Amino acid sequence: VKNKEHILEELYDYLSGEMSESGRVPAEYHLQHCKECNAECDKMRATLAGLSAVIYAPSSDRSSEFWNEFPVAVERRLHANKLGTRASHWVQWWGKSVDGSPRYRIAVAIAALAVGTMLVMKWNTREQHTSSIPDGGRIDMPLQLVDQRAQKYFRQSGVLMVELANRKHYNGKPNDLSLERRVSRQLLDEARFLKQQPLTPYTAQLMSDMEPVLIELANSEHHSEKPTVELLREGIFEGNLLFKVRMAQLAYDSTARMRIQYASLKE
């Protein structure tokens, strides 16, 4: 500290006792001879005293349950973030792979989706033909009814998965999963039935992917503790089930819509 210069910006270090000995001695000398800095020093001392009384750690406002849940919430975000990153990678890949204006890229994406839907429908039709071959204990159903039941199955599964994925933060109380457990048992029964029917390989595979989560849920205790919910959530995120179920739902919805349109055209 030079004695002729004001030391206003050094006052905090001086008052908080954090100034080194080599800085403190000239600062004290300066304060003795500079009325302006001395007055400022007194005012800052009073301000700091007031500040000490009012400043607090906002974290102390939060409950211990909040802090127990905090790392879990961060992990949940990490999982969600990974899904988002994957999606953004796909978007980036799409941007790099398809040249042209954004409108052109969107048009190509829509066309690809339409072709995909048609392929699914085509596959369904092919499966319908092969399903006419009699099989052991299998109950053959009209393809339209199979599709309707699969559509309902995926709609219910979607609701269940979303509900589990968005399950409220663990608040120290056991989670009541009785309703979810009942639904998961119904879904398992339905999947067992549907697997006997002509399904696309994608649909059958997705049902098999969902099975461990549904079995885990169906076998959970009446009042499930946190680890079960976390385990289920992990299964959903790791298997990317929310996205897959949603896609299956969309495919079955569009198939049903096209069937209605086709029927109205025939009329």
Added chain:
Amino acid sequence: MTAADEQHIIHRAKTGDNGAFRLLVSRHMKQAYNVAFSIVQNHHEAEEAAQDAFVRAFRYLERFREDSEFSTWLYRIVVNVSLNRVKKMKRRMSRETDGSHAIASAASDDVHTHENSDTIQHFERVLHDLPTMQRAVVILRHLDGLSTKQVSSILRCSEGTVKTHLFRGLRNLRERLEFIRQ
């Protein structure tokens, strides 16, 4: 936990060990929350900012070169995330209301209130009304007990700038209080 322990945990977290990262979160979450709160002045936003910062820290952990303390590196992320949230809040508020003062008054509804005298409440209000950087420096330096060097590293500015913000922040605080008392 010693510095060597923390270093070991960071190495494990860098290899993708979620358990190690959870330990880091548990160790630094309260301080990160306080840092975020000092900027956003709102419990909900502080929670969001602190959690978002941890997610980013995990994602970019490879980039942590260990030439500074992990906490300093982490708080820098918290500060960046929080400042971005403040910008968004201001944009949102300015769309919803004409006055930029709304943020401070809205935020102050959510802050801790003391049962002490009016002076303390004035102090609180005035502290929250300080410009963001001045308030952040005052709180980081005075409440969190971070050194000028640490604060400068977190805010990516020189130690001189930190001292200037600190001095101006404290002087602003005093002048505003005097104005209220008059």
